[in-house]
Amino acid sequence: QVQLVESGGGLAQAGGSLRLSCTAPGRTISNYRLGWFRQAPGKEREFVARISRSGGTTLYDDSVKGRFTISRDNAMNTVYLQMNSLKPEDTAVYYCAAGTGAVSLSSRSAREYDYWGPGTQVTVSS
Numbered sequence: 001q002v003q004l005v006e007s008g009g010g011l012a013q014a015g016g017s018l019r020l021s022c023t024a025p026g027r028t029i030s031n032y033r034l035g036w037f038r039q040a041p042g043k044e045r046e047f048v049a050r051i052s053r054s055g056g057t058t059l060y061d062d063s064v065k066g067r068f069t070i071s072r073d074n075a076m077n078t079v080y081l082q083m084n085s086l087k088p089e090d091t092a093v094y095y096c097a098a099g100t101g102a103v104s105l106s107s108r109s110a111r112e113y114d115y116w117g118p119g120t121q122v123t124v125s126s
Contacts, residue, residue: 016086020083028077034098038090047109049064049068051071067085081094092122
């Protein structure tokens with residue numbers, strides 16, 4: 001079992017920035033591909049971004065491309081989501097996820113991930 005812990009959520013104004021972090025205490029995250037998902041009230045959980053084990057490959061949803069950046073520091077055992085130019089529609093609970101095994105480069109499915117954090121709330125005011 002892998003425990004993931006997100007932090008960095010909070011309240012931001014439209015146009016502002018937040019940086020989310022996710023760690024896996026006691027685990028080596030370099031063994032996992034990592035992703036960020038989000039879920040707004042009344043909506044299904046949706047893909048935000050993913051990063052390969054080495055950090056060399058990333059993928060973003062079109063809604064965040066150019067505004068959000070996913071990165072990882074395997075030495076620090078942490079994955080980040082830098083969120084800039086925030087919009088009210090970015091308001092959601094953000095989840096960190098870790099996956100084992102190989103998936104296609106274009107995969108955005110939550111089913112491809114084995115472990116999930118409890119989530120951190122991000123609220124963007126207009």
